[in-house]
Amino acid sequence: MGAAAPVVATVSLPRSLLRGERRPQIALVGLPRTGKSTIFQAASSTAVEAGQLDGSSLGFSTCQVNVGLEEAALVDLPPLRSLHDLDEADRLLLMALLGGQPARRGEAGFKTPDLLIQVVDATALESSLALAQELCELGKPLVIALNRLDEAREKGVYINVAALSEALGVPVVPTVAHMGKGITTVFETALQLLHAKRCPLPQLPSPHLRKALAPLNAILDMPAVEAAFRVPRTLLLTQVARGDTWFASELARHFPDLVPAVEAARADATRVLPRPLAEELFADRHYRAAALHEQVSRLGHAAEKAGWKRTLDRLFLHPRWGLIGTLAVFALVLFMVFEVSTALDALTSAPLAAWVGQWEPDTTAGVIGRAVADGLVGLVGIVVPYMLPLVLLLVSLEESGIMHRVAFVVDRGFHRIGLHGGVAVPFLLGLGCNVPALSAVAASSSGRERIVASLLITFVPCSARSAIVLAIGGKYLGWEGVLGIFLLTMLIIAVAGKLLTRRYVKASPGLIQAIPSYALPQWRRLLAITWERTSDILTIVTPLLVLGSVVLALLAHFGADEVINMLLLPVTSWWLGLPVALGVPILFGVLRKELSLLMVYQALGTQDIALQLNWVQIATFLVFLTFYVPCVSTFAVMLKTIGRRDAVFSVGLSVAVALGIAAVCRIALQGVNLLF
Template identity: 30%
Template structure:
């Protein structure tokens, strides 16, 4: 069976990932690009005797290296040389999407255009002549509808056919006599660098140098062409040339469009009318907050019966093990350690999956992009770029990929600022702690309590950004430009796939990191030999009592101190550790917590605030170190988070204590 490799590229929000999922199905692998922490997705599909590897490149508006995403997409095409590049184009927004087409075509690579969301363009009354568009661009154009799997076979056949051709056409835009003369001079100078000329198209290098692309200039440095190149570039205004070249690209696109598309002139569409409401400067934020509050209310309401069933099953299993297995240490190991620890975390699987399903629905519908838009103004005023809201939203799932997602932010200070405040976004790993404590101590207001915590995390992140911007990271905020995706009705399969992709990570953690963590806690609670399980004489008790003075002002005892220490590994271990240390046996963990006279409702609220704000996990610390290139910033993030967590937990706990009693 013959093999070829396809690279999927395209602007953000053109349905590229949907098309990737439709092509590859379950045969997917997610990792990181070598040397960088930008997500890499690959998948495989078999078609007509070919085994095809599909690589989903990061979404990008251009091939000029303004961000890490753009560098990854461009360098993969140039360095890895896929057999064919498939650009996914939004049929409802041809002009903006074809700008990238003009840049990819300059590379001379075999190329196919997937005219995606064609059904939406047709529903608007637009007619696109695919044959004429293909003729003008000299690139095969295939109609696709990723959400319904339409056109996939035709797309693969076109890609196979195009991959069999040699690199061709290097289809270019004419930039005018002056610019073309300068391009020719640069190409001639670059030709003296044999190694560079062998690896990259000379005209493309010249174009990028005229656009002031530092990444390309770095490739020239150290070579024999550098002196002549710098001499030519010093004689021109790169900003002026870049603007002129962009204008020429859009002129070429504008000349093509009337000949290939008949656009229906229409009044305001239902999508436009909906946008006027959800993106309104006064209504937008209240609508967003109301949706988030409804999300958490629905999560608790729907999950409650499933949680009860799982909790009962875990309790029965723990009781059965305790009463039927000998010796006693093995019964304790299985019952208190594995079942009590991991079981305390598994109870919250329904909440995790329901939350991810709702967020997948909001994302696939196109609403979350609007949420980023409405948050741009307040974020900008407080010192954060609007683009930071995307990593902040990702942080609701997991802070690790959220910190990685900051690579799409151009400004170095803006990016560092976003990295430092992202840990305050309440990731899904903290959710089991909220569900346990809010459901136990505030059963009637559990959804509202969790909503309060998420809003508090956002507020602390924004306040911290304002503080950092005025002190350690001063500077201008970079502007936010974002293309709104069209509203779509999410398909059940796509939303369920997104839910499973994120939720399965939680299951894997329960079977690995969390299991190891709770077993370590069990060992600490069981030794030295001969001490009572989980007593003050155990290693866990010694550690907890050593740290207890630090957390006692917050209303926490030594058991909570131990749980918080292990929460550095992963926040779910806080729940697992409590399950182990309380040795619940026949009763549920919720019942054990309620029966503890040392843990009041006010202290439980303070504990949730502390878990929200202190360091997410060791993985987050590691990725902060990797992304900033400095242990200094990683250490600062840990220290700052601990101080803020302690102070706010103290304030919230004692304030709540005035009404709830305790602490």
């Protein structure tokens, strides 16, 4: 029997993707406090432009977003109350929906929306249904985001989503905007609707009103009238029938001969109706909204106790308490790095290092052999205790759906430095090792986002740098000094992020983050993803670690240490105020950061460095090592992921930041030392 044919997955794509010049304009509309701006913030990019409608005080925001392989321009308009009982604000919004908004100097603009997304509060559905029926009159594709459905159920309000969608003739998508749920589906549905070119049918008034308005409709049935107003016929008929001031003035200005006939038709309609025409239109609109509300919703008992999934969502996605879940994940990562990984290190690489350390060759060949062994032991020390456990943990959190929730919560914070919350996983990986963190960035982002995130990750203190800070700082500076260094790192990452977004000005489009269901991770998939993220160790890092160890050993073997120390005298002694002997540990720390501590002890001739350095020098040295180039392995992976130009820029940036911040800390701490 022959081998079984491989299973091939196929994904159907539309013939013409909506992107580039075909990118549609999508407008978010809705009553106040429905969650409209929350959806915009969840979907928006790091480059949001602002503008005002016709020079008024009504502001809007716009940005570009990616939806899978397609793109859209998204605009968040001010709250819209009605299309019929128009005040000045509602009229401006109506004109914007029908004709867009030209860009003004220093402000954003937007073209006529191709599709509308109405955000509806499920806890107050009836008030939004009248507006939904009015939006159907505009002749534009419409999607309803039924928000806060979870709160409605908790209050005992149950809404038949399918019945509501059928009654209005538009897709209705349940969402919980503040938790990021359903947002991806809303935009995917919107683009599917645009591909299908399907618009809702107008929600016609009751039969008795249609009969009463027939004569008026016949008067307005003129191409010239429709061309002048450029609004759908049903909307024009309703506005003229109720005597809207702006429509009446425009009719009198363009078609003064029609005004008597229009007024006579309105008077005739009033005579056959039980109340004045404007009041009858208002009452009919709200009657139809109330009837629809009664048709699609029912009252019942409040929802039973939320299950464990709902409880976890409150922990990870709640607007106020979601940060607790994020901090818990961060604490778990720190526990893995500094407790579990430390214990594994003591069981794996430490015994190997002690065994290899018994070999003290005096020939060049022996020195090279010992260096190769040291390099391989260093590889084990990176991969086994620190990299594999942390990558496995974070992949498990991703596969279970937890990391997607963490990314959603921290998204706004990352927006402040020009990134998306999706890079949260690589940043956490960076606490273990920058190498898999860079690989994760390359796999999950592109363009400016990939470059900026990669540059910033080099400042994330990996386990090797953290171990040095904890070992030396914890002993000689106390917990206050260690905490200060880590807080300084966070500050520098934030400031550098803001500055880098100015260097790389082309902002990334918005990324709509999906919130998947919770799932139990599968071991085969966990191992496959872990291998994918750590495979660069064999192809890139291993040769460099071995080669670096050989170079370092040969320099020491041939007595080149003193020459290097003298060449680095301007940096070590003049700039940083450190002993000249620390030149070699500073320079060759880029080969393997975990050797920096050992080289410091060797250079100073003692493991009690307080005999050679005061506390200001210790703090300056630790700050410099924290921001200095992580290691040559990190640089090699950056060459692969962001290219030579930006990788070299990263080296220059890290050296400049390390020298600058260390010098500032030295001067500040010397001042403190003199005062106290």
